[in-house]
Amino acid sequence: MIRVLLVEDQEIVRRGLKTLLETKKDLQVIGEAGNGQLAVQQVELLYAASTPPDVILMDIRMPVMDGVEATRLICQQFPGTKILVLTTFNDAKYIAEAIQFGAKGYLLKDTPAEELAEAIRSIHRGYTQFGPGILEKMVTQAPPKPQLEEPPPGLLDLTAREREVLRMLVAGASNREIAQTLFLSEGTIRNHISHILTRLNVRDRTQAALIAKAFPAWLDASSPPSK
Template sequence: MTNNICLLLVDDQIIIRQGLRSLLESQPDLQVVGDAENGQQALDLLESLKGTPLQPDVVLIDVRMPVMDGVAATQQITQRFPHVKVLVLTTFDDDEYVAQAMRFGAKGYLLKDTPSAELAVAIRAIYQGYTHLGPGLFEKALQISQPQSAPPTIPPELVCLSPREREVLRSIALGLSNKEIAQALFISERTVKNHVTSILSQLHLRDRTQAALFASSCLAILEQMNE
């Protein structure tokens, strides 16, 4: 039993939670250790189970829920419990939901009509550190990262950045290294590193990879703001 993957189910519909529990616990290596009806309850449960044998490894979470939705909860979970992997399981394949969930650290995004065998495979993959997107969602993620043809609304996060930080963020989106950014902006690598640290902090991102994904999703805006 020590090799079981411990799961936390988060969905505002009790019938969904009960059905998932029944399906998942039919797998010998999967164990549901708790369930919650919204993001806040999930955070409270994660805190209470932290450091115990029943500490969740993977959280399966819906998007639309009262009190705290799945996107906001995903951001909190990945920040407060970095060892926990998040798999979004929902009926919504909206581009913005996919973008936000992945930007906030979700390792997978599946629809609720996913066959139980595939869901189990996804859980195991995410537990091992891989990313898993359902059919059609990978294409959506790629489309999200492309510049928009129509000028979108400027995200409030970008307004908080200084002009120099926006230049650095734009350079990250273009795939430039710290050394290349320093050469392009005529500043030192140390200064670039300081800007990157500040950007990650202000945008509440975990690492440079997430910064690159976020920057790619709003590259057109960054181009306009830096003109």
């Protein structure tokens, strides 16, 4: 059973999310909070009771304390906490801040119910999760980094298939979209992404995409350029 904490300032939305999630046999809503400050307090109480949330669904714009600050405080105090940001605001600034402070994913509130449930399961399993177009927008709006003479060794070590997957990550494709395009299973794509993160020594697909963005000529090449 995956324990979920709901953080949302609009009660009617919170009730709707709770009703939706409780239709899933493997999901259990163990607490609710109407702002970031209450969310921090709830997490402290749940950890003290040895029933910490497995995943926190965190809204961004809330009174008293917003979701970005709550994410920062929760992840600082409880580093293992997995937070999935859920909001109506498709804003790269909020995404970047939430991810920087430790959030594991970012979805819009109009995400279909089954996709939301699957995103919670994915976050719980240790993967990152981004709604359609969100990662692409985040990468596109990221400030350009100074171009280095050569890409880092880990980038040069990627196989042709891994570079292909990485190009699609930069474009904001989901695991399912990559799998369908390359005619591979989602499990195979997850393995490729895991290898990419290990080779690049980064923790998530956003960081991998940002590194790849810094070397577009190399990424677009059919094979790594010779030294």
